[in-house]
Amino acid sequence: MEELQQRLIADSVKTILVALGQEPERDDLQRTPERVAKALGELTSGYAQDPALILSTTFESRDYDEMIIVKDIAFTSLCEHHLLVFEGTATIAYIPSQQRIVGLSKFARLVECFARRLQVQERLTTQIARAIQQHLQPQGVGVLLKASHSCMAIRGIRKSGLTVTNCLLGAMRDDDKTRAEFMALVNH
Numbered sequence: 001m002e003e004l005q006q007r008l009i010a011d012s013v014k015t016i017l018v019a020l021g022q023e024p025e026r027d028d029l030q031r032t033p034e035r036v037a038k039a040l041g042e043l044t045s046g047y048a049q050d051p052a053l054i055l056s057t058t059f060e061s062r063d064y065d066e067m068i069i070v071k072d073i074a075f076t077s078l079c080e081h082h083l084l085v086f087e088g089t090a091t092i093a094y095i096p097s098q099q100r101i102v103g104l105s106k107f108a109r110l111v112e113c114f115a116r117r118l119q120v121q122e123r124l125t126t127q128i129a130r131a132i133q134q135h136l137q138p139q140g141v142g143v144l145l146k147a148s149h150s151c152m153a154i155r156g157i158r159k160s161g162l163t164v165t166n167c168l169l170g171a172m173r174d175d176d177k178t179r180a181e182f183m184a185l186v187n188h
């Protein structure tokens with residue numbers, strides 16, 4: 001995040017502190033505006049990342065066309081309705097085509113690229129799935145997210161508990177047997 005952005009955010013946080021009846025110059029609050037600006041910079045660092053680039057290095061696997069699954073990739077995201085954190089795990093499965101396979105660590109980076117933005121969980125799920133569909137052109141892809149939202153916990157709605165979303169594309173959506181295999185793997 002650029003210095004000008006950081007300063008704008010820090011100034012705004014100072015205004016918020018004043019509105020909360022606080023004295024922003026007192027010892028413990030003095031550096032809070034800069035800290036919040038830095039944290040928001042980290043939570044939105046995904047805007048500077050390019051999913052096409054992350055998925056650009058593929059390798060061929062001539063004899064593998066079965067489902068590949070990466071489970072429980074931890075993520076932290078920022079709910080755009082309240083600017084509060086939601087966090088959870090992503091599970092990604094795909095069936096490669098044209099032997100186009102990516103290293104498993106790429107999925108962690110892909111999730112991070114979209115999670116570190118202002119988000120809603122449904123869109124985050126869809127964006128991950130569509131990026132894989134677009135850049136790897138697999139036979140099918142399935143993405144399942146489980147997350148707990150601090151905005152819900154604070155307001156007492158569904159106090160504890162996970163929100164589950166999924167997005168299935170291609171064979172993962174259209175082929176009953178493949179979809180069942182995906183669901184069995186993610187619930188295992």
Ligand SMILES: [Zn+2]
Nearest residue numbers: 079081082151
């Ligand atoms: Zn929220």
